[in-house]
Amino acid sequence: MCAKTLRSVHEHRKPASLRGRSFKRPTTGRFDINGDERKFKKKHSKANGIVSPMPNGKPTTSKKVNGMVNGVNGHAVVHMEDEADTSSGRGVATSSKYAAIQEQRANLPIARGETHSTIPAISIHDPSFATIGKEALLNEFREHDVTVLLGETGSGKTTQVPQYLLESGLAGEGMIAVTQPRRVAATSLAARVAAEQNGRVGSVVGYSVRFDERSSTDTRIKYLTDGMIFRELLSDPLLSKYSVVIVDEAHERSLRTDLLIANLKTIQQKRNDASQGKGKGKEKEKERLKIIIMSATLDAEKFAKFFPGSKIIYVQGRQHPVTIYHSAQGQLDYVDSAMRTFFQIHVDQPPGDVLIFLPGQEDIESLDNSIRLYANQLPPNQQEVLICTMYASQAPGQNAKVFNATPPNTRKCILATNIAETSITIPGVKYVIDTGKCKEKRYLAKNTGGGFDTLMTRDITKSSAMQRAGRAGREGPGFCFRLYTEESFKSMALSAEPEIMRSISALKTLFLIGGLDQSGEITQLGREMAAFPLEPVYSRAVLASKEYGCTNEVLTIIAVLSASSKVFVDSSEQRDAVAEARKKFKHGSGDHLTVLNVVRAYKDVALSENKSGRREWCRKHFLNERALLEANDIREQLQQTCERLGIDWKVSCGDGDEPVIQSFGQGLAMNTAFLQPDGTYKQTMGQSTVKIHPSSTLCDKKAPTIVYDEVVYTNQIYARGVSIISKSFLAGLGALKVRQA
DNA sequence: GAGCACTGC
The missing domain is CATH 3.40.50.300 (P-loop containing nucleotide triphosphate hydrolases)
Structure with a gap:
């Protein structure tokens, strides 16, 4: 039964080629996962340092990496x-x-x-x-x-x-x-x-x-x-x-x-x-x-x-030695491999927490389920397993749990994305399991059939792999298990392609929204846009709001969209409760005014509730209060910029939605589309067909014409942050289309 | 009806 449950956990995972793989439930008390496919090649078993790649591809061990052993005379690191x-x-x-x-x-x-x-x-x-x-x-x-x-x-x-x-x-x-x-x-x-x-x-x-x-x-x-x-x-x-x-x-x-x-x-x-x-x-x-x-x-x-x-x-740095193991054979299902490797460590290795690097939330949830399922079947004399998950869209309180001290007789197992690679150091980690995968946002150029951002799982780089391994050696000698072969490591790119090489597609957008003129020179409008600490498309929307008389509303929405964390918090366990809570803020015109409703509701609560009351209200409505507070800071900064430019930020359109959406339309002119008979949307400036992302309030609403914050290509091409925009507005973009051509 | 790495002003 358990094997079946586990399989079903994996069934929905991609890629399809992996479906149907099953996991044999252990029949003995000892959790033996040291099967043929699970043999690790140990490198430098007595190595005193990280196996570091040489430019010529030859691995070496660097003994001096290890500052502690060289003698820091007992001083704390x-x-x-x-x-x-x-x-x-x-x-x-x-x-x-x-x-x-x-x-x-x-x-x-x-x-x-x-x-x-x-x-x-x-x-x-x-x-x-x-x-x-x-x-x-x-x-x-x-x-x-x-x-x-x-x-x-x-x-x-x-x-x-x-x-x-x-x-x-x-x-x-x-x-x-x-x-x-x-x-x-x-x-x-x-x-x-x-x-x-x-x-x-x-x-x-x-x-x-x-x-x-x-x-x-x-x-x-x-x-x-x-x-x-x-x-x-x-x-x-x-x-x-x-x-x-x-x-x-x-x-x-x-x-x-x-x-x-x-x-x-x-x-x-x-x-x-x-x-x-x-x-x-x-x-x-x-x-x-x-x-x-x-x-x-x-x-x-x-x-x-x-x-x-x-x-x-x-x-030289001060890093404890980390022994690195590569998998003897390539692993098709890295989630399954990670689970087996975790239990191998858990059963055979001395105490110490385990950090597992995975590409995204979906894999983290899947592995969380699998480990939970099998941890319950361990013999009673085994250490307990405490699973902590960590990814960007998870509620901050949930993420913070990894910093709690590990209880006695317990091994902490941390399932994390790249968030644990550079930004955050988790104490107590002795073992790292590296799937060798990450997600990367990448602009897919038009001439290759794209013209939008993609978010795809791909192999990490050598420098990423080194960084992940290093996470095992922060407090003492550690171990890193790579779920890929040494050959795969050698064939990885040295380091990430510089952002500048894969992101800049902005020139045409700047031209379309009027920030640059035909010779590529900055315009007066462009100069005003540059004064705002915002993405140019949103700077443009603020400037447009002056004409539409809704700067107050537009600033609020943009402040939320510009905050570093998302306002809406995910909780896969309470899916229905989340959907129910979202309904309260829903605005018929789409996601932009829904955001405005959230801020207005929070402000009402702030009038009557104290700090803990506000926090409780946010928790109950699955909202990230930190994001709302940050948005408030950003809003104040935007107000100051408006004052410098002589824009009256108090001007409001009350409950009107049309002016707000049209202001966004001026900035997001590139991101408009119209409904086709099959229910998908055709971009007004671009060849792609997009679908409304299921997280949108407009999903399945069949709005005739839409404007959206961004397109992201995952399994399909999705528009996110969507509002209904009037047909006449789209017709007015005709002039821009000519400019584009 | 699907799921989203990380930053910065």
């Missing part, structure tokens, strides 16, 4: 980077605490001279590294305008290098900027470094992220998000208040980091040219700009090539 303790930095440390912090600083690999230097364009894996210490590192910074600093997690480079530059006087009179791709990293790093400087955040060490800035005239080291430094570029194109700009996490190749690096090159040339012409000595130094690119070990030479004359320096 201090993770100096993304997990820096935020709370410790809020106040001024006591003198004994300060002394302890300084001792920790001195013991970091970067301070102890575990750095290597090599000449540019030579592989960083070259064995002929010279070991240099802090002073030598500073000399390299002094002698080179651009330094590429490679370092593994835990090396302390992000916290220490800015302080070295400050303490040595190398930064001169100017400030040191350290850019980060994520907000939490910027704020927690500033807290940590402020504590190391025995000061408060906002004095010598500060940060700047959206909605939150802590800096003053005293501030010399500033951690900021790459988005914020772009805002600063608008008012100070040469970044003149900074003498050093450090770009951290450059290997992630985010759109903004890439653009920032490109801009920095130009800025440096301009500033260094200017400094040649005038002044001497100190004055000259003040003008010059130093750039430090910090990156994980892959991709270094690309950055070095981009900056001729730059220097590559390598810093």
